[in-house]
Amino acid sequence: MKIMVAVKQVVALDEDFEFRADGRDVDPDFFIRDLNEWDDFSLEEAVKIKEAAANGATAATAPSAAAPAAEVVAVSIGPEEADDVLRKALAKGADRAVRVWDEAIEGSDPIAIARILAAVAKRESPDLLFAGVQSSDQSFASTGIATAAFLDWPHAAVVAKLDYAPGTARAVLRRELEGGLLHEVDIQCPAVLTIQLGINTPRYASLRSIKQAAAKPIELLSPADLGLTSSDLGEAGSASRVRRMSVPDKGRAQLIEGDVAAQADQLAALIREFKGESV
């Protein structure tokens, strides 16, 4: 049994930041990097399934009924800094870590990223592929589902509860719908699930365990290793392209005070100002 978990290193910003020279992204100097919050939950879900399987295996009395060896593989697409989130994943209980990167991947949209993830999934052939519902920095909420499309696997989005016994062909899950409704779904494996926050309580990875995880290897793959060409990647392989990034103008609000006549005067002045007429 194998579960592949797609993890992303996301960035956060504080109030002061600057845009990159080309205006299409924030200057990386201002990034505070971390593991995507949703991926923390999907990773935990995978590790929990693995641990439950391991406990079941030790409890099993018949030695011949060897439980399927459970494996969790964390996969990230990103530059070298992304090793941090993979190490965190290893510290939390992932068995292997794979990072895919090449300069050509820069500028990929979720479709292009999903193509790469699908290629990794074909290589790994997991029973389940978990992704977060979305990433906290770009919020496309489409990478996981697009990956399912490339693989032509069944998929379920916004999974809030999952019952899956390793080695079985189907998983039963509950999806979160609008208005607090739940969808209970029975899905055929292999499948792609995008995991919602709150499905579990992610464990804490102590710095000591992260340090120990640093000793474990992170497998580095290039697109070529996955049979992808430059036309599959970056802007060439994307369905969309970022044109510009900007901070929206701040709106303003003002309380008009005074008696009715004074209020009307002020309002008229504001309308004239808004139309650009001289007051």
Place this chain on the structure above:
Amino acid sequence: MNSNDAVTRILFEQFSAAQVRLFYALGYAAIAIFFYGVYVQVRKYRRGAALALEGGVWSRFGDMVSTVLRHRTLDRRDHAAGGAHRLIFYGFVLLFIGTSTITLQYDILQPLFGITFWHGDFYLGFSLVLDVAGVMLIAGLVYMMVRRGWLKPPKLDYARPDRDPGDPDFDRPQYRREDWAFLWILIVIGGTGYLLEAARLVWLEARPDVWDTRWWSPVGALIAEALRGLGLSAHGGGTLRMGLWWLHGLLALAFIALIPFTKVKHVFTSMGSLMARDPLAAQRLPRIPESQATPGVTKITDFNWKQLLSLDACTKCGRCHEACPARAVGAPLSPRDVILSLREFAKSTLEYGPVPEAAELDVHGKSVGQVTQETLWSCRTCMACVEICPVAVEHVPIIVQMRRKLVEEGAMDPLLTKTLQTIHKTGNSFGESKRKRAAWTKALPFPVKDARKEPVDVLWFVGDYASFDPRNQKVTQTFATLLHEAGVDFGILFEGESNAGNDVRRVGEEGLYEVLATANIAALGTAKFNTLVTTDPHSYNTIRNEYPDFGGKYPIVHYTSFVKQLFAEGKLKVTTPLSYRTTFHDPCHLGRYNKGYEAPRDVLKLLGCELVEMGRNRANSFCCGAGGGRIWIPDPVGTEKPAQNRIQEAAAIAGLDVYVVSCPKDLTMFEDALKTTGNEGKFVVKELIELIREAIPARRTEAVTA
């Protein structure tokens, strides 16, 4: 001068050879049981982890002897008990020496070399001394009985805050029974000693060597007179003497045999614990040895031998129980009960038979002898327990080492988990980006030097709270302005500074602490400076006491000492003396941890303030509740917080104007507590820095335009 050989201690007179043999057999048996008990106890300690003590054995021995003889630690905060213990201790020691010298002559020197000294003046002098010693012993014991039976100080109540009534180990009645048995056996041994002495005098009243020198044993002589008055004959005295002799002797032998198995063993274990004392036990926490597979303490055998020994040194005196701020506000923690639980655990698992399987050695949990997570997370690592313990039990490292295991498992409050992740990500507990660390300098009308880029005389380690908390930033800006006006050449590390890690380490996240300490040491390594000054007592402690273990040795002072020096050098001058009635709260990490009691008080007096001490001050200062990472864990709703308890103490001072603090976390904690206790408007909480500013108003040209 009396050099009459006949004036001597009557030992086995009128005993048959068989009786003497019986007594010796019993004596050897008692000693054998004693040594077997010692073996069992020593083996128990040796089943703990290894530890090499720093420093020489003899200096440790000398310190221990001095502490024991002066009863220095026993007198503190309980003079009556300390005094009574002193009577018992010296009485017991003298009686022990007296009995030993009899053995020395009778069993060793006389048979081997024919040397005798127990006669004449020496005997008479000694019998007087021992009679007085007996009175001391009994007087001390009587007071202790009165204390336990009638005074009943709350600290001697064994009811536990971390267990519920009905739990098998809720109030441990076996301890009470043992306490009373201990007092009674000693008092009966003492009492029968006097009666025996009196009976012997009556029995030998016809013998002038005995009778004429009787007043050298004044208590015995008095009782003898009384017994004679009641009609006791010499023959009756002889019979009584024989009976009492055996009773007294058997009780004494039983007492010796029981020492290693009962609370009596504290006479040895407390000396051992005092000898192994680490003067920086809480200030400098132990590193995790490279060889250790799992961090912290999981099994009882993960504690080192010294810790296991100190568990047995505890005398349940309750001083730590009384001092603990968590216990005071009803949290499920008493340092005493942590120690006693672990002691019971060690006793049940490590005293007899082979060491059990690892699973049976787990000290974490809710069973008898185990310590719960709630208990461990209640600790503020304020060091009040370690500081007051008369027998050098070091609770804080024990609790933190147990927490390390919980952190490794993630068994902690979700908000604490979040904070640790935030600190790892951003280097501060506020989750702000590193580059915002020095944002507070932007409001200043003068530039603050970047110590990484140019040499400075004074490098100021600002710390998290002072850098990011908006209320504290004002204080930080004021301090910078004061330094500027005093002409101090100072700088800061800007984004090179990270959380110092003091509290992260006390939470038990050792790996993160190492990351932070290493990062700060690297940043400090890029700066050229003469002195390190900090406004944060927590940073002060870890940089002063713990960074040296990571290769960072710096001359560091807390700002209170630094400012005092600026006043002494005339660089700061009070122009507008203040006339506030103030009280000062000693921050744990400045006061108890590093004995910085006087500098802030001296500065307050320099400013012209009246200082009224709270009952709990200096070494007995009451923690604000923020230490040990507790500032990141919410206190349970509906319970009193330590800071509120403290503010109420200050509110009892009539006419108080200002509650003075000198720690950023204190400012946050106590301003909050002032509001939540409804004391707002009665007095204010201020940083000492703010009072200094008031006493030295900025000249108009240099006024800060914030």
